[in-house]
Amino acid sequence: MVLAIRISDVTKRYGSFTAVDRVDLAVEQGEVFGFLGHNGAGKSTMINMLLDFIRPTSGSIEVFGADCRTDGVSARERMGVLPEGYGVYAGLTGRQHVQFAMDSKGVEGDPLDVLDRVGITDAADRDADGYSKGMAQRMVFAMALVGEPELLVLDEPTSGLDPAGAKAMRETILEENERGATVFFSSHILEQIEAVADRVGIMHHGQLAAVDTIDGLREKAGGETKLIVSVSDPDESLPETVEGIDGVESARINDEQQVEVTCAKHVKMDVLLALNGQNSEVLDVTTEEPSLEDLFVEYTRGSE
Numbered sequence: 068m069v070l071a072i073r074i075s076d077v078t079k080r081y082g083s084f085t086a087v088d089r090v091d092l093a094v095e096q097g098e099v100f101g102f103l104g105h106n107g108a109g110k111s112t113m114i115n116m117l118l119d120f121i122r123p124t125s126g127s128i129e130v131f132g133a134d135c136r137t138d139g140v141s142a143r144e145r146m147g148v149l150p151e152g153y154g155v156y157a158g159l160t161g162r163q164h165v166q167f168a169m170d171s172k173g174v175e176g177d178p179l180d181v182l183d184r185v186g187i188t189d190a191a192d193r194d195a196d197g198y199s200k201g202m203a204q205r206m207v208f209a210m211a212l213v214g215e216p217e218l219l220v221l222d223e224p225t226s227g228l229d230p231a232g233a234k235a236m237r238e239t240i241l242e243e244n245e246r247g248a249t250v251f252f253s254s255h256i257l258e259q260i261e262a263v264a265d266r267v268g269i270m271h272h273g274q275l276a277a278v279d280t281i282d283g284l285r286e287k288a289g290g291e292t293k294l295i296v297s298v299s300d301p302d303e304s305l306p307e308t309v310e311g312i313d314g315v316e317s318a319r320i321n322d323e324q325q326v327e328v329t330c331a332k333h334v335k336m337d338v339l340l341a342l343n344g345q346n347s348e349v350l351d352v353t354t355e356e357p358s359l360e361d362l363f364v365e366y367t368r369g370s371e
């Protein structure tokens with residue numbers, strides 16, 4: 068199958084400053100791909116090259132096999148776009164904005180249906196220039212949804228949205244994906260990406276520091292897990308009992324008198340057996356996987 072996006076050895080320099088540094092990335096059709104990075108990591112620069120708003124210094128980008136530079140029109144026809152720093156046309160209502168998107172894509176229908184999906188039908192006939200940031204963001208998202216695009220490219224789609232708006236946006240992203248759309252979206256908000264993305268790319272200082280599924284990133288970041296074990300007799304010597312096991316990084320008694328053990332996933336049973344074998348009995352166990360935030364810190368640590 069043709070890839071939805073193929074980014075090949077792309078670099079973007081501004082004078083002597085390298086904003087995007089030799090990025091290679093392939094996004095399959097049907098994926099929700101999250102593009103994660105701190106402010107200034109190079110996410111928007113990469114997305115703007117994908118949209119042919121700016122040109123790479125070197126390398127190439129294809130969307131559904133069409134080169135973004137030489138065949139940008141056929142690439143753009145299949146995309147719905149929520150760019151960073153979009154403009155709202157003063158004097159046009161939300162309904163007229165969506166109608167404009169429909170006309171330019173040759174799509175029939177009622178703009179209100181699309182505005183309804185983003186929750187701003189009440190404001191459909193108000194001048195969009197007076198919209199709040201979140202409302203304008205929703206309207207531009209509605210414009211991106213017009214015509215059931217095969218690829219949605221969304222730059223920080225949840226910025227400016229309240230929590231309910233961000234949740235609705237995530238649900239719409241998943242609905243779009245279910246109908247078959249590929250979604251490529253950037254964010255510096257980890258939870259937004261963790262909630263919907265099949266795979267994640269972490270940008271750091273212009274480079275793609277890691278690309279994987281969230282589970283895969285967890286594995287690569289050490290595959291460690293935290294066990295929180297309630298025992299019948301939480302003796303101070305219990306941590307020492309498990310600390311000697313190969314694969315255990317640390318163990319301690321926490322404030323709730325539980326034994327907290329950070330260890331490789333494959334030694335979980337050894338830890339439990341050791342805790343059960345002494346003068347105490349294991350009563351309950353919970354595990355905590357590292358969050359995407361932990362992984363993000365792990366991948367970007369030490370090179371600030």
Ligand SMILES: Nc1ncnc2c1ncn2[C@@H]1O[C@H](COP(=O)(O)OP(=O)(O)OP(=O)(O)O)[C@@H](O)[C@H]1O
Pocket residue numbers: 081084085086104105106107108109110111112113255
């Ligand atoms: N036109 C430009 N001229 C010079 N430097 C630029 C230009 N555009 C972007 N940069 C620099 O490139 C780097 C990457 O910027 P970019 O906007 O891609 O980051 P980002 O990851 O999208 O950040 P944010 O989350 O803040 O939007 C930044 O250091 C930025 O200052």
